[in-house]
Amino acid sequence: MGDLTEMTVAAPAKINLSLDVRGRRPDGYHELDTVFQSLALHDTVILRPARTGIEVVCDSREIPCGPQNLAYRAAAVGQKIYGVDHGVHIILQKRIPVGAGMGGGSADAAAVLQALPTLWGLPALPEERLHALARELGADVPFCLLGGTARGRGIGDLLEPLPPLTGLEVLLVKPAVCLSTAEVYARLDPARIVHPEMGAIVEAICRRDLLTLGRLAGNVLEAPAREMAPEIEEIKAALRAAGAAVALMTGSGPTVFGLAEEPGWALRVAEGLHKPGWTVIATKT
Ligand code: ATP
Numbered sequence: 001m002g003d004l005t006e007m008t009v010a011a012p013a014k015i016n017l018s019l020d021v022r023g024r025r026p027d028g029y030h031e032l033d034t035v036f037q038s039l040a041l042h043d044t045v046i047l048r049p050a051r052t053g054i055e056v057v058c059d060s061r062e063i064p065c066g067p068q069n070l071a072y073r074a075a076a077v078g079q080k081i082y083g084v085d086h087g088v089h090i091i092l093q094k095r096i097p098v099g100a101g102m103g104g105g106s107a108d109a110a111a112v113l114q115a116l117p118t119l120w121g122l123p124a125l126p127e128e129r130l131h132a133l134a135r136e137l138g139a140d141v142p143f144c145l146l147g148g149t150a151r152g153r154g155i156g157d158l159l160e161p162l163p164p165l166t167g168l169e170v171l172l173v174k175p176a177v178c179l180s181t182a183e184v185y186a187r188l189d190p191a192r193i194v195h196p197e198m199g200a201i202v203e204a205i206c207r208r209d210l211l212t213l214g215r216l217a218g219n220v221l222e223a224p225a226r227e228m229a230p231e232i233e234e235i236k237a238a239l240r241a242a243g244a245a246v247a248l249m250t251g252s253g254p255t256v257f258g259l260a261e262e263p264g265w266a267l268r269v270a271e272g273l274h275k276p277g278w279t280v281i282a283t284k285t
Contacts, residue, residue, distance in 0.1 A: 002121025004049065009115050011043040011107035013096040013283075014143060015170070015250040015257050018201045019219040021188060029139065029155045030185060033198045035162070035205060036140075038147045039170060041283040043096050043104060045071065045111040047119050050087030054079075060094040063105075070105035070137060074112035077133055078120075086120045088112075097279055099178035101251025103140040110134060110144035131157070140251075149285075151202055163206055168285040169266040171239060174255040175231040176277030184252040187224035195220065210245035210261060217248050225253035232256055235278075242269040259285075 017035040024030055054075045056065040063069060067076070075088050090112060096104035113134060117124050125133070134141035139156040148164040196218030204212040226232045232249055235256040239247040243265065244258030260266070266282035273280050 002049070002119060004119055004121075007047045007115050007119050009045045009047070009111040011045050011096075011111035011144070012038045012147060013041045013102040013104060013107060014038050014140065015102065015172075016219060016248075017149075017165075017205060017213065017246070018196045018198065018217045018248070019221060019251070020195050020198055021185075021193065021220050023190075025155075031154065032139075032152060032156050034152045034156060035149065035198075035202065036143045036152050036156075037149050037165060037285055038144075039102075039283050039285060041096060041102075041172070041281060043108055043111075044093040045108055045115070046091040046093070047112065047115050048089040048091075049119055050089045052085050052087040054088055054090070056090045056092065058092040058094060060092070060098060062098045063094070070109035071112045074109040074137055075116065077137065078113065078116040081125070081129075081133060082117075082120070082122055084120065084122070088116065088119065097172075097174050097255065097281075099180075100174050100255040101179075101249065101253045102172070102255055103144060103251065106138045106140035107144045109137045110141050113137070113141070114145060149205065151198075162202065163208075165205060165208060165285050168210075169260045169262065169264070170283045170285055171244070171258040171266040171269055171273070172255055172279075172281040172283065173235045173239065173258075173273065174279040175229055175235065177229045177231075177254055179225055179228055179252060179254050181252040183228070184221050184225050187227060188221065189224075192223070193220045194218070210259060213259075214244075214246040217246050219249050221252050222249045225249060229254040238273060239269075242273070
């Protein structure tokens with residue numbers, strides 16, 4: 001084992017600046033076309049080497065700490081790939097709302113996967129290998145390894161980095177309800193999908209043209225998610241009224257984000273945006 005006694009890693013949240021579902025694959029996954037954006041908001045993952053075994057502790061009661069935890073599973077994958085029985089003690093300080101479409105579990109898994117070799121004093125894995133392991137853990141994990149701004153196709157794992165859209169103000173609003181990703185997809189009616197113009201959306205992102213992005217951005221999972229969480233529409237309207245250039249649901253929801261250029265916008269709007277059950281977080285890209 002290595003000499004490190006502890007590593008602290010930030011695991012950033014993501015939002016989807018647009019999300020299209022292009023079809024369903026024989027393996028049950030959906031074919032996506034999306035643009036991921038990582039945020040300053042992050043979980044903190046603390047790793048300590050242990051002689052053997054995997055232990056996860058977490059400051060949120062909402063998530064399981066055993067083998068269902070994605071951080072635990074990432075550590076198990078690490079043990080298997082390196083063929084070692086080195087142990088790890090993982091402390092998760094959750095700040096990314098759970099089941100919110102912000103990829104919190106995927107972010108934690110990516111952080112563990114990336115940190116383990118250093119913690120254990122082992123050589124880093126080749127990038128392609130790391131990417132393949134990440135993909136097995138979850139469709140969003142490869143992006144969490146990459147970070148920044150990227151278009152994701154395939155199941156979200158075929159990534160094309162874009163010029164990073166840094167320093168934008170982001171206001172996240174999550175209504176009280178948590179949505180199951182599987183249920184949102186189950187309610188998606190392929191005949192009624194209005195596909196966003198991903199090519200033009202990507203061009204707008206590359207030009208940092210928020211006005212055009214605001215006009216074109218779309219998430220096809222919003223319609224089915226709204227059936228279960230009608231507040232999504234109310235939040236979008238509130239964010240637009242508060243000056244957001246873009247207001248959209250992220251992932252399979254129910255969190256809605258607003259984007260703006262004006263420094264301090266997110267904090268200022270957050271102060272006036274309260275409703276019982278809403279979680280409001282001001283952050284940046
Ligand atoms: P996605 O958008 O990637 O589908 P999400 O952002 O909506 O996911 P997560 O916060 O990743 O949702 O959690 C989804 C589920 O995964 C939760 O029900 C939770 O119990 C489980 N889970 C497992 N490990 C973790 C983890 N480390 N952090 C958060 N949730 C986890």
